[in-house]
Amino acid sequence: MKTIVIAPHPDDEVLGVGGTLLRRKAEGATVAWLIVTSISTQAGWSKEKVKQRVDEINRITHFFGFDEVFQLNFPSAQLDRIPMSDLVSAISAAFKSYQPNEVFLPHPADIHSDHRVVFDAVASCTKWFRYPSITRILAYETLSETDFGLSAEHAFRPNVFVNIESFLDRKLQAMEVYKSELGEFPFPRSSEAIKALAAVRGAASGFKAAEAFELLRERN
Secondary structure (H helix, E strand, O other), rough: EEEEEEEOOOOHHHHHHHHHHHHHOOOOOOEEEEEEEOOHHHOOOHHHHHHHHHHHHOOOOOHHHOOEEEEEEEEEOOOOHHHHHHHHHHHHHHHHHHHOOEEEEEOOOOOOHHHHHHHHHHHHOOOOOOOOOEEEEEOOOOOOOOOOOOOOOOOOOOOOOOOOOOOHHHHHHHHHHOOOOOHHHHHHOOOOHHHHHHHHHHHHHOOEEEEEEEEEEEEE
């Protein structure tokens, strides 16, 4: 099994798929991380913040034991200004290099425009006759993004639940790497909210803690 998680921004991979990625690694899967955006001093970020982000990515890479990391370095919060062809081309190159079987991507109804653009770009890179290695595509939920979408028609409807009871504590440890992104409950990106969502998804599926996904396509 070769799994890849597509993160519009670093921390999306932990919030949405952190427990499942840890479980995949424990089960012997090969796991990759594709980070779509980056920050830079040219875009107005401080040198300290840019250095912090580099350190966070390195620490998360080591924490999860990612076998490959792809950094596309498109500007954060500006993906709606980037030609879709550029995004598709960059993601396609990563897919052709890594040959994933399982793809995790953000949900199309997320409130952040970067998430929605990334979904559309990744969707263009999942045609079976161009990317035959891909057999399973799942959308993940991101606290503070998926839960704030206002589209009733395209709301997140989970139909796959992964037991992460044995990995929840380590998911929370991973999120501590992104300490600047965490806030005090009831802020959505808080340890309490992460645990609460895991409990709710677990209660829906018969586990003490779970992550939920929307299966978009599977080929057997």
